[in-house]
Amino acid sequence: MITEFVFIPIFAIAAGVAQSLQYLNRYHVIREPPEHILNRLPSSASALACSAHALNLIEKRTLDHEEMKALNREVIEYFKEHVNPGFLEYRKSVTAGGDYGAVEWQAGSLNTLVDTQGQEFIDCLGGFGIFNVGHRNPVVVSAVQNQLAKQPLHSQELLDPLRAMLAKTLAALTPGKLKYSFFCNSGTESVEAALKLAKAYQSPRGKFTFIATSGAFHGKSLGALSATAKSTFRKPFMPLLAGLPSCAVWQYRSHAHGS
Template sequence: MSTVQTSNSDKKNYDEINDYIKKVLAIIEKQEITTEEGDWIIKETVNGFREHVNPGFLEYRKTVTKDTQFAAVEWSDSGSRFKDVSGKEYIDCLGGFGIYNVGHRNPKVMKAVKDQLNRQALHSQDLLDPLRAMLAKILAKLTPGKLKYSFFVNSGTESVEAAIKLAKMHSERKTFIATTRAFHGKSLGSLTATAKGVFRKPFLPMISGFRHVPFGDIEMMRKTMESCELIGEPVNAIILEPIQGEGGVILPPDGYLKQVRELCNEFGALLIFDEVQTGMGRTGKMFAAELYDVEPDILCLAKAFGGGIIPAGAVVATEEVFKGLFPNPFMHTTTFGGNPLACAAAIATINVLIEEKLPERAEEVGEYLLKKLQDVALAHQDKVLEIRGKGLLIGVEFHSDEIGYEVSKGLFDNGVLVAGTLVNSKTFRIEPPLTISYDEVDEVINKFKIVLESLTV
């Protein structure tokens, strides 16, 4: 019998590792920190990203802030704002790319999660877990049309993956249609539906059977479906974001989504709505499907679904579509999807959205913010190309990437964080918590005006 020899150089110094862990845990425990502690946190964070996470993030941070502000390290949050370790406060108009619909650390969601945590954190994986059943019932009542059954996940890309697999189990058809400028996630299946070449190219070839047509072009959609039918590759499903978020807040032409629904009915295809970003009240309705009066066969949710407290998502489908999983529910599973903490967070989030009428508030405040931003932009038409949106999902498009970078950096320096993107700074998104106050909205508008007036690009 051989024995594994361990050299002294391979031995881990557990005492040293644990001393560092204790220091980190002590920092986590603190509500307030000293200047010296803040400096240590910044140093450890920057060095940790450089040496152990990904140094590319530091370069990314430099491109959207000024000088050494890439070292801004977030520390705490509440309502519509968060603070960095140096005490600087920001109005959050990025919203975690749509996570914080009910605000940062919403007390009702926090309480539900804490109450559940005090009893049981994760489920056994064998016994029936009650909150999953209750949340699924709530979604069946809440979602549009005949959507009935839910499968719970941890993220948006997982929701899209589950939707694709449900569609594949529903029909032997192999063809899917997505649209240009679409973003559906970065796991392999959802990345195949995503249209951003910069994300796709390193991983080619993608999953077979996907085609992309221009978003909003109903004639091209029809022609593609007809062509697929003629060559014996009929379309299984069309997957769309009702409003394209990552693509730059691209609104569908009038009647477009209804026409897509009609095409699906005509050709026997499913309609998948990716509402990972547009769902949970963001656009002025609980779901953007309601905004356009269209009933999908499959609905994808995530981001704000967990109330900004617990990562959570869901794919909700009609019984006709979902029944493919009935004979063997283990054909698609996830260890942590639908865990008790996530379900508690989602249930409380829906409660807050309904009781505080946040979808309606998103419509009202969104109209105010959109109009005021457009008024400011009238004096800067040489810089701002268009401002558009629905509810509190607003896109600000500039004449060039350079202008977009400078405006987003200027807003950051003035304490407003917007949802710019790494690959397309020409347009940035404004998607604050739906709880943002009118005073905070006015502050954002004023700082937008100040930045535009000071811009020398």
């Protein structure tokens, strides 16, 4: 059910785009575009069919052998053509026999995953922290189901009670005067927010330099990447933000303690 919470909005957007195209054509908002533009317009029928196929896959609990093979082919093809072929090759490099990476199908337990071939994996990564209470934890599943039945997402306009309650909970857990929360979608976004918050406070005081430790990883958006050490990530986007020298951890600690 957690998977449904993640994917349904995405495919609802795809279906909405397709329906919008149908609307535009019906009312002749798009009037005989040049051929080269027409050829690049997405097919609304194709988008709707793909969305329906994905929603059908979410509803299925089991697949037969042929369906599993077809799913594997689809996933590899769509990653290659529409997500990132480099990411696909990376997964290929860490798979036994040089084959493409395993296609996940479902959680086997709180701490295991099962792929489309029936192989079970112990999940030592935990989605970089998003599964810190395990896969399909019944308490989480129940809470998500109840909230989906009530209201899937907040309106962005009215005050949502759960955000206020979570902020209050975090304030009770954090030390000292840390009492405000800024909620983000990712670690990278939180680093960007932290950089901006620091600049907003320190720039009027004439302080403009950040220090990042050598070997650090903070994300791949422009500000976060400026504090990330790995040259492979940094090189295509140089020059990055100024005022971000790096130093070893021991040097930072030595200066911080005045030694």
